[in-house]
Amino acid sequence: MRFRKIHGAGNDFILFTDPGPRAGTDWAKEAERLCARRTGVGADGLVVSRFVSPTSTVLDVDCFNADGSTATMCGNALRCAAWAAQCDQGFRTMQLRMAGVMHEATVDADSVWVTADVGAIQPRVLQTVINGRPTWFDSAHTGTEHVVAVVENVDAIHTEVVGRVVRHHKNVAPLGTNVNFVQHLGGQALKIRTYERGVEAETLSCGSGAVAAVVIATMRGLVARREVTVHNEAGEPLTVRPHDDHPNRAAWVGGPVTQTFEGVLA
Numbered sequence: 001m002r003f004r005k006i007h008g009a010g011n012d013f014i015l016f017t018d019p020g021p022r023a024g025t026d027w028a029k030e031a032e033r034l035c036a037r038r039t040g041v042g043a044d045g046l047v048v049s050r051f052v053s054p055t056s057t058v059l060d061v062d063c064f065n066a067d068g069s070t071a072t073m074c075g076n077a078l079r080c081a082a083w084a085a086q087c088d089q090g091f092r093t094m095q096l097r098m099a100g101v102m103h104e105a106t107v108d109a110d111s112v113w114v115t116a117d118v119g120a121i122q123p124r125v126l127q128t129v130i131n132g133r134p135t136w137f138d139s140a141h142t143g144t145e146h147v148v149a150v151v152e153n154v155d156a157i158h159t160e161v162v163g164r165v166v167r168h169h170k171n172v173a174p175l176g177t178n179v180n181f182v183q184h185l186g187g188q189a190l191k192i193r194t195y196e197r198g199v200e201a202e203t204l205s206c207g208s209g210a211v212a213a214v215v216i217a218t219m220r221g222l223v224a225r226r227e228v229t230v231h232n233e234a235g236e237p238l239t240v241r242p243h244d245d246h247p248n249r250a251a252w253v254g255g256p257v258t259q260t261f262e263g264v265l266a
């Protein structure tokens, strides 16, 4: 079975495109096996993308985190699936369905854009002490669970240590959450570090996390409700802008997609 190793701004995936019916495949188990950094291909997640019919521009995209759990939304996985569809079929615009939710996608020369729904926002959902300072986290649902803390310097934070504690905090049980630390760089620019649930580690970028960061930074008056650049650990920033038709309910997130290699499973 052929696969692509591909990343969306540093968030890396094993991508299967139209893998046929494969009725017996336990994709969650395959995600655990293949995403393992030492014994598998190595990735943050496994993505299966299929056109709903041969003549359609609608794709069904399933995303599994490295631990085999299902991601209800993964902005970077959607961006990678859209890039591959453009590469294989030539479509520049398409729709992608993930966990029953429809997303729009546009593939430009140097960026792939997808939409993320913006749902409930809850200020001050939990507090923890970071480097001796009590720090509040706000939550924003962007298709999956995210909390965001605005801090002075994201580089001073032990993301994996604090992220793991917050991810399991009783106030976000039982689902847990992805954890984002965000610094305002001035103007319309943010810097982010994300601890991802399901990867159980810091990832180099997170699409739905970037949207959550912009939602919270906007709510706190740090940025205006227009395009925001979100710098990440990969050094490949994502751009987030409000959706033209329903700016309060959805956002576009765009940035680079890179195919690293193609392979065949042994």
Ligand SMILES: N[C@@H](CCC[C@H](N)C(=O)O)C(=O)O
Residues within 6 Å of the ligand: 011, 065, 070, 071, 072, 073, 074, 075, 076, 077, 144, 145, 178, 196, 197, 198, 199, 203, 205, 206, 207, 208, 209
């Ligand atoms: N990296 C993703 C988010 C992936 C989902 C997350 N780990 C979860 O299970 O909630 C993105 O780019 O949005």
